[in-house]
Amino acid sequence: MRSNDYVSAMRGEDVLVSTPAGLCCPAGGFYIDPVRPVDKALITHGHSDHARAGHGAVLATPETLDLMRLRCGDDCAGTMQAARYGETIAIDGVAVSFHPAGHVLGSAQIRVERGGVRVVASGDYKDVADPTCAPFELLACDVFITEATFGLPVFRHGDPAAETAKLLQSVALFPERAHLVGVYALGKAQRVIALIRQAGYDKPIYLHGALENLTRYYVARGIELGELRLARNAGKAELAGAIALCPPGALKELWSRRFPDPVTSFASGWMRVRARARQRQIDLPLVISDHADWDGLTATIAATGAGEIWVTHGEEDALVHWCMTSGRRARPLRIVGYGEEEADVDAGSEPASSETGTIDSDGSVPNGSDRNGNGETLS
Numbered sequence: 315m316r317s318n319d320y321v322s323a324m325r326g327e328d329v330l331v332s333t334p335a336g337l338c339c340p341a342g343g344f345y346i347d348p349v350r351p352v353d354k355a356l357i358t359h360g361h362s363d364h365a366r367a368g369h370g371a372v373l374a375t376p377e378t379l380d381l382m383r384l385r386c387g388d389d390c391a392g393t394m395q396a397a398r399y400g401e402t403i404a405i406d407g408v409a410v411s412f413h414p415a416g417h418v419l420g421s422a423q424i425r426v427e428r429g430g431v432r433v434v435a436s437g438d439y440k441d442v443a444d445p446t447c448a449p450f451e452l453l454a455c456d457v458f459i460t461e462a463t464f465g466l467p468v469f470r471h472g473d474p475a476a477e478t479a480k481l482l483q484s485v486a487l488f489p490e491r492a493h494l495v496g497v498y499a500l501g502k503a504q505r506v507i508a509l510i511r512q513a514g515y516d517k518p519i520y521l522h523g524a525l526e527n528l529t530r531y532y533v534a535r536g537i538e539l540g541e542l543r544l545a546r547n548a549g550k551a552e553l554a555g556a557i558a559l560c561p562p563g564a565l566k567e568l569w570s571r572r573f574p575d576p577v578t579s580f581a582s583g584w585m586r587v588r589a590r591a592r593q594r595q596i597d598l599p600l601v602i603s604d605h606a607d608w609d610g611l612t613a614t615i616a617a618t619g620a621g622e623i624w625v626t627h628g629e630e631d632a633l634v635h636w637c638m639t640s641g642r643r644a645r646p647l648r649i650v651g652y653g654e655e656e657a658d659v660d661a662g663s664e665p666a667s668s669e670t671g672t673i674d675s676d677g678s679v680p681n682g683s684d685r686n687g688n689g690e691t692l693s
């Protein structure tokens with residue numbers, strides 16, 4: 315393998331190239347997770363920075379296509395084609411296949427092979443168990459394209475079950491208070507519910523309206539989440555001692571005032587950084603992430619056997635440095651436009667205050683609507 319490294323390095327660019335619109339396969343005439351509208355797009359997963367509206371043709375897993383329709387409407391692409399995990403699809407002499415990325419429901423790594431050179435674009439991924447999606451599949455390849463959201467040695471996420479236990483201990487300690495947990499609408503919300511259920515908690519869990527459609531979709535796909543109720547239909551007395559999930563932005567909004575003396579929590583890999591938790595006035599930070607941490611990134615990179623690593627969104631430089639000092643060729647892709655749903659707490663996820671159930675492309679409710687949402691009775 316090592317003797318082929320130089321050849322592979324030259325040929326990686328014959329398979330995929332980095333352009334301002336995103337990763338492009340000129341031979342196949344397609345892009346992967348393009349940040350601008352293109353004719354042919356292969357989409358790794360449903361987060362809004364990866365799955366944008368406006369492409370001519372979209373190829374993605376059935377779940378990702380459903381999630382795109384849910385978030386952006388039925389007309390969000392010209393045509394949509396489903397790719398099952400493991401199925402190989404030929405596009406103008408280029409072989410592409412989708413494989414589980416372990417990030418959110420339907421998330422995929424996209425393997426692109428041309429002339430014997432295998433390039434894997436992993437999208438966002440994590441290598442730890444998640445009851446709400448298929449586990450990450452390790453793919454041997456020549457070039458591995460990795461995210462670097464948590465690409466610094468300081469990021470070690472720890473055990474999600476232990477973080478969930480912290481939440482339940484706090485619920486037991488303060489039976490008269492509500493616990494509000496900030497979560498991203500796609501993936502994190504459903505995973506946190508599943509983790510709470512795995513820990514044995516079987517009371518109803520309350521949801522902000524902005525989480526309703528996506529959570530309902532997970533349940534329809536067979537993910538068991540137990541009894542869920544909309545917080546807007548509950549009185550204050552009922553919410554004493556309850557756990558409620560909401561978009562992070564709703565934690566400090568008027569919406570949260572319906573809850574008795576709420577303990578605010580936030581489930582994110584960023585909660586490893588104490589300053590972030592303090593800045594957001596989070597009482598109970600929970601380090602639960604849908605991205606690989608430093609150990610996960612470096613172990614995965616090593617296990618792929620790839621001689622060359624391309625690094626995208628996040629802490630590119632630190633991870634590139636680690637790759638090079640461990641004897642791999644590596645470079646940052648510097649594609650602009652991936653918003654890091656986890657980093658984007660103050661932008662994409664912020665409003666989400668309306669209870670109308672409408673969800674925009676970020677999984678949150680448009681700014682203009684928070685007046686109707688907050689103006690409702692706050693019982």
Ligand SMILES: [Zn+2]
Pocket residue numbers: 359361364417438655
């Ligand atoms: Zn993502």
Ligand SMILES: [Zn+2]
Pocket residue numbers: 361363364437438627652653654655
């Ligand atoms: Zn991402």
